[in-house]
Amino acid sequence: MTKVSFQLTVNGRVREASVPPRMLLSDFIRHELAMPGTHVGCEHGVCGSCNVMLDGKAVRSCLMFAIQAEGSEITTVEGLATGDDLHPIQQAFWEEHGLQCGFCTPGMLATAQELLAENSDPTDDEIREAISGNLCRCTGYEFVISAIRSASVKLRAAQAETTLQPV
Amino acid sequence: MSNHLKSNVIPPSRQREAPRAGMTWIGQSMKRVEDPRILSGKGGYIDDIAVPGMAHAAMVSSPHAHARIVSIDTSKAEKLPGVIGVYTGEDMARVVDPCPSFASPPITQNAMSVGKVRHVGEVVAAVVAEDRYVAEDAAELVEMEWDILPACVDLEASAAATGEAVLHPDDRDGNVALDESFSFGDVDEHFDEAHTIVKRRLRWRRSSAQAIETCGVVAQFDPFKGGYTIHSNSNFYNFIPFVIGGSLRVSPGELRIIPVLTGGSFGSKVFSHKIIILTAGLARLAGVPVKYIEDRLEHFTNSDSHGSDRLYDAELAVTEDGTFTSLRFTVMDDYGAYLQFGVGTHGNAMAQVTGPYQIQSFGMRVMAVLTNKTQQGPYRGFGSEVTNWVMERMVDAAAEELGRDPVELRVQNMIQPDQFPYMIPTGNIYDSGNFQKVLSEAQTMFDFDGWRDKARAMRAEGRCVGVGLATCMERSVYGPTEWWSLNNKETPGFTLTSTPEGITVRLDPSGKMFVTLNSPMVGNSPETVVAQILAERLTIAPEDIVFNYSDSQSGFNGVGPQGSRFTAMIAGACVSASIKLEEKLKRFGAHMLQRRPEDVELRNGTVAVKGLKDQEKPFGEIALTSSFFRLSFPDGEEFDSGIETTAVYDHPLSTDPAEDRSHLGIFYPIVGHICHIVAVEVDAGTGKVEILDYAAVHDNGTMVNPRTLAGQVWGGTANGIGTTLSEVFNYDDEGQFTNPNFAEFAMPTANEMPRNFKLGHVETPSPFTEYGIKGGGEGGRLGAPSALTSAIEDALSDRGVKITSLPVTPPILRGLIRTAEQTAAE
Amino acid sequence: MKPSAFRYERPTDLQAALALLATGGDARILAGGQSLVPMMNYRLAQPACLIDINRVSDLDYIREDGDVIAIGALARHGAIKSSDLIKAHLPIVAEAYDWIAHAAVRNRGTLCGNLCHADAASEMPAIMQILEAELVLAKVGTTRTVAATEFFVGTYETAIAEDEMLTEVRIRKPAAGTGWGFEEVAMRRGDYAWCTVVATLEISDGNIVAPRIAIAGVNDCAARLGTVEGALTGKKPDASLFADVAATAAEAATPTENAAYKRDLIRALLPRVLNDAVERAG
Structure with a gap:
């Protein structure tokens, strides 16, 4: 089968790819790059488990072909933590019990990341609306909402700290 | 107590650890042990597994509900580059036998159809190829010829069907696979003497759990050893080898099932035996390791986990003063095309069929009807969610007919706090409870009286606002007799009576405690729970505990998370292991401290001399010395090196059913209680329901971790809201499943959940389990449908709308309102 | 649920895209892919060729053109929803997007793709009709304009020809004081x-x-x-x-x-x- 070769950046690292054009971005990330943190729940664009950040926007990786990401920058759940330190959003999900089975969580994290980048202090209704494209069957969403609220506090505090540091 | 229950003697409590105030770890909302690896994408779910040389399977699925296979031509598919093999049901039958069944006598089911298909989505052939894309290309090239048979879709029509419409003519003459009647106590007498007999026909339609992860398997066959190595996301991995070994023609010991982190179950992955047999058979036929992960469509149509689909004709006998005396019903259940669990879901419901009320007798006729749909399996509640709803519907109906306040009528009939343990007519007991306290806390939290006044005022303004309240049971810690107690008495089937849970605990020379669990993590919190209990019992810090999961060959008994059993059962195993470990630690520690074992105690992760501050040996030092310095201890077996123990905990309280089934024995005795109250507004023009306010109070005994318990309650409530308002599987007249996707099978999103959700807990410890813990994994779904239905009916009370069927989607509810409007106009 | 194989083309300008479309052979335009790719995953759509227009950056615009708002074929729902121009002149469009899919889908999906998909239960086809939008259909060598009210023919059926592409939606700014409801x-x-x-x-x-x-x-x-x-x-x-x-x-x-x-x-x-x-x- 004809393959296409291209480059893209995933979690800060340039990756070479050679895959058939029909390969979905979700399969590419999971199986070609061996980064299984991105999950596939429905493959028809409804559940949001496969959400990843593509050039700063959350997208459904099951509704894109890998080749379409040529030259793009992708962040997956594997790229959130710094070394052993969880990202503040991950930390908030841990503290607030924002996950149970964890299968939808990587997609939730991508959605939360996008929301908080665009709106540093969202209301509960804004959080609810933002994650309404991510299905979770475990949590009933209550603690996911608490987690994102708590993450926004953490991120704002971190931001304030950075701003206050002498130049 | 009624005479029929006299022989059902309640065994004494085996509780060793009573709950006490001021526990250090039990009762804390500790952050979960499981989370960091999951949050960083390193959970290790089934599709993350890859083994060398692994190929991928894709299925050819039946497009028909009921048809004979005339021919299968795989030649084009076989020629496609990248294809390793294409296999039909007849090929599979060379290496595997039919699936196990709890139905007795069984209904034959093959993992891959032979000769005939009985529902859309049933697998008729499979391709094994180098990758899933190619496998799906090849699957499209398999050519089938069919002889279409009449499809049985309607429950009552199927029950009456004959001839070619009979699904399993080799196993049953018609489509009624089981028809049994039971009477527990003086049912006829109570109905004869009743002042009022409340009758309702109630319908509960099918949906399913639809965890976000589907079922999957990676299977390898070793032709030299003759066994299989299988990765599976089944919940039941330490048990299934004994059930499916026969199907795979190997001894259970030759099946090595390796668990993985599971992306949600809610019952849907309790067994997963068919997909294991299917994938293992393909691995054997293809001679390579095979991965098969259901896609979403396959999970909907072929995963054998559809929920209850029942029609009840229910009657409640009530005396003049409003006392309930008896309940009876005839229930027909649309099981789909097979009967894997027999009528186990109805057995389950017998655990709490009379709800929190003092009802003296109970009778039922249960009919299992086969139709051309995907077969039923477990879904959060396992049948009890339906009888909870039926019971609460009947109480609301009785209140209406008697002109009584529905809450007052509930209170009048409730079991009193001094009546526990309370035996219900079926023979099951309720170990403990305080239903009145749960009710009053919920009412206060919700401002129930205030809301009722407000709703009445809003209705007077023409708005459709209503309040609903439900008081329901949440049985937990299942005993397996529910699988078979309702089977035909002459052929009861596999009369399993054990549900053990085991644990291995080892203190490593570094001071870490290594724990091996025998049940998988499915979204519950097994590691967190065990860390809290072991920390409590052995005074060790939770962060010093490291977790592993056994596989089915290396592990010990484990039955997995189901029937809200895991927390209470593993707590028992933890206590058993702790007792043994404590004894060992004290023996070694006392020797090192030059004291007698009876003079030392466990203190903050040390063995310490009673009453003396500085005389102590850390566990790590004891483990190190005992592991590497044997000669520091006396000769003799009791000082053999290493600090390790394996312990198992059996069901704390169960008895056999009566031989004549005059009662079913004690099988689900650790009961929680829940009260849900909800206010809704119905948009009468569109049938949309908006939840205005919601309060839930749950009593799950002693809470190990309030936050994770709250997570279970909210999640279950979300499931219950979906079941009530939006989730249903639709089949057309030809048996086509018309909405098997996430766009049309509408599970609630964050937008559909109540904005204002209040949760409270009452703790009535069980006198039978360790620390008084009860299970709490299903409660939300056991209460939400009843409360919501009641609220919607209240909102539409001025319009005379009655809700007798779930779900009430907007089109359905609008249809009821339209009919009521037309009736009013006439 | 994996798509069947297709030839992949990724032109960087409109003329190249139209030229590819003109060669025929069951080619489909791939813009946001939020309707097409699910259908491909289910194999309900099996195009022989996909012409990916995501690198035709000239088509990515929402602009004021006198008294007309012009929306290019690559304008994503999310960009339209948050556009100040749209909020100021076409509030019904911005508000309606709260009811259309979810953020991650709106981040990729395009208005033009949505209109061409012509799902009977989709909102924008109705909104475009009351706004009396004009749809610009281009093919090699020529363009024509079709009124939104003429564009939708049936379920998944539009007035677009196989060799045509919807390149722009043109909406006249409503008169001052126009009220709207959704x-x-x-x-x-x-x-x-x-x-x-x-x-x-x-x-x-x-x-x-x-x-x-x-x-x-x-x-x-x-x-x-x-x-x-x-x-x-x-x-x-x-x-x-x-x-x-x-x-x-x-x-x-x-x-x-x-x-x-x-x-x-x-x-x-x-x-x-x-x-x-x-x-x-x-």
Whole structure:
């Protein structure tokens, strides 16, 4: 089968790819790059488990072909933590019990990341609306909402700290 | 107590650890042990597994509900580059036998159809190829010829069907696979003497759990050893080898099932035996390791986990003063095309069929009807969610007919706090409870009286606002007799009576405690729970505990998370292991401290001399010395090196059913209680329901971790809201499943959940389990449908709308309102 | 659920894209892919060739062109929803997006792709019709303009030819004081609509002027309600008038399924939409 070769950046690292054009971005990330943190729940664009950040926007990786990401920058759940330190959003999900089975969580994290980048202090209704494209069957969403609220506090505090540091 | 229950003697409590105030770890909302690896994408779910040389399977699925296979031509598919093999049901039958069944006598089911298909989505052939894309290309090239048979879709029509419409003519003459009647106590007498007999026909339609992860398997066959190595996301991995070994023609010991982190179950992955047999058979036929992960469509149509689909004709006998005396019903259940669990879901419901009320007798006729749909399996509640709803519907109906306040009528009939343990007519007991306290806390939290006044005022303004309240049971810690107690008495089937849970605990020379669990993590919190209990019992810090999961060959008994059993059962195993470990630690520690074992105690992760501050040996030092310095201890077996123990905990309280089934024995005795109250507004023009306010109070005994318990309650409530308002599987007249996707099978999103959700807990410890813990994994779904239905009916009370069927989607509810409007106009 | 194989083309300018389209052979334009790729994953669509226009960056715009707002083929729903230009001149479009899919889908999906997909239960085809949008269809060597009211022919059927591509949507800015209304019933917010009713109108001397009303999710494609518009023109807003026209509209509807319910929804939603539009007009 004809393959296409291209480059893209995933979690800060340039990756070479050679895959058939029909390969979905979700399969590419999971199986070609061996980064299984991105999950596939429905493959028809409804559940949001496969959400990843593509050039700063959350997208459904099951509704894109890998080749379409040529030259793009992708962040997956594997790229959130710094070394052993969880990202503040991950930390908030841990503290607030924002996950149970964890299968939808990587997609939730991508959605939360996008929301908080665009709106540093969202209301509960804004959080609810933002994650309404991510299905979770475990949590009933209550603690996911608490987690994102708590993450926004953490991120704002971190931001304030950075701003206050002498130049 | 009624005479029929006299022989059902309640065994004494085996509780060793009573709950006490001021526990250090039990009762804390500790952050979960499981989370960091999951949050960083390193959970290790089934599709993350890859083994060398692994190929991928894709299925050819039946497009028909009921048809004979005339021919299968795989030649084009076989020629496609990248294809390793294409296999039909007849090929599979060379290496595997039919699936196990709890139905007795069984209904034959093959993992891959032979000769005939009985529902859309049933697998008729499979391709094994180098990758899933190619496998799906090849699957499209398999050519089938069919002889279409009449499809049985309607429950009552199927029950009456004959001839070619009979699904399993080799196993049953018609489509009624089981028809049994039971009477527990003086049912006829109570109905004869009743002042009022409340009758309702109630319908509960099918949906399913639809965890976000589907079922999957990676299977390898070793032709030299003759066994299989299988990765599976089944919940039941330490048990299934004994059930499916026969199907795979190997001894259970030759099946090595390796668990993985599971992306949600809610019952849907309790067994997963068919997909294991299917994938293992393909691995054997293809001679390579095979991965098969259901896609979403396959999970909907072929995963054998559809929920209850029942029609009840229910009657409640009530005396003049409003006392309930008896309940009876005839229930027909649309099981789909097979009967894997027999009528186990109805057995389950017998655990709490009379709800929190003092009802003296109970009778039922249960009919299992086969139709051309995907077969039923477990879904959060396992049948009890339906009888909870039926019971609460009947109480609301009785209140209406008697002109009584529905809450007052509930209170009048409730079991009193001094009546526990309370035996219900079926023979099951309720170990403990305080239903009145749960009710009053919920009412206060919700401002129930205030809301009722407000709703009445809003209705007077023409708005459709209503309040609903439900008081329901949440049985937990299942005993397996529910699988078979309702089977035909002459052929009861596999009369399993054990549900053990085991644990291995080892203190490593570094001071870490290594724990091996025998049940998988499915979204519950097994590691967190065990860390809290072991920390409590052995005074060790939770962060010093490291977790592993056994596989089915290396592990010990484990039955997995189901029937809200895991927390209470593993707590028992933890206590058993702790007792043994404590004894060992004290023996070694006392020797090192030059004291007698009876003079030392466990203190903050040390063995310490009673009453003396500085005389102590850390566990790590004891483990190190005992592991590497044997000669520091006396000769003799009791000082053999290493600090390790394996312990198992059996069901704390169960008895056999009566031989004549005059009662079913004690099988689900650790009961929680829940009260849900909800206010809704119905948009009468569109049938949309908006939840205005919601309060839930749950009593799950002693809470190990309030936050994770709250997570279970909210999640279950979300499931219950979906079941009530939006989730249903639709089949057309030809048996086509018309909405098997996430766009049309509408599970609630964050937008559909109540904005204002209040949760409270009452703790009535069980006198039978360790620390008084009860299970709490299903409660939300056991209460939400009843409360919501009641609220919607209240909102539409001025319009005379009655809700007798779930779900009430907007089109359905609008249809009821339209009919009521037309009736009013006439 | 994996797509079947296809030839992949990724032109970087419009002419190259049109040239590829002209070669025929079952080619499909891939823009946001939020409707096409699910169908491909289910193998309900198996195009031989995909022409990916995501690198035709000239088509990614939302701009003011005199008294027209022009939206290019690569403008994503998310960009349109948050565009100040759209919020200022076409508030119904910005607001309606709250009901259309979810953020991650809107981040990729395009308005033009959505219109070409022509799902009968999709909202924008109805909104474009009441805004009297003009759709620019290009093929090698020529372009033509089709009114949105002429574009939608049936379920998944439009006036576009196989060698044509929808390159731009042109919407005249509504007159000052135009009021609008949007109501939808779907199972969940973000789902395809069971019924969407949209309207714009002006009020002059207390009378309704230039009412434009459309429904989606009911008939085989989104459509204007000409009879209702006629019945409202020049009339004073009035609850019984609204109920009457809603009843007329409900009777005139030709629902493809669940007819009684769909008619009920029109009866319920149309008066609400008209009330909102009247309230916003001024």
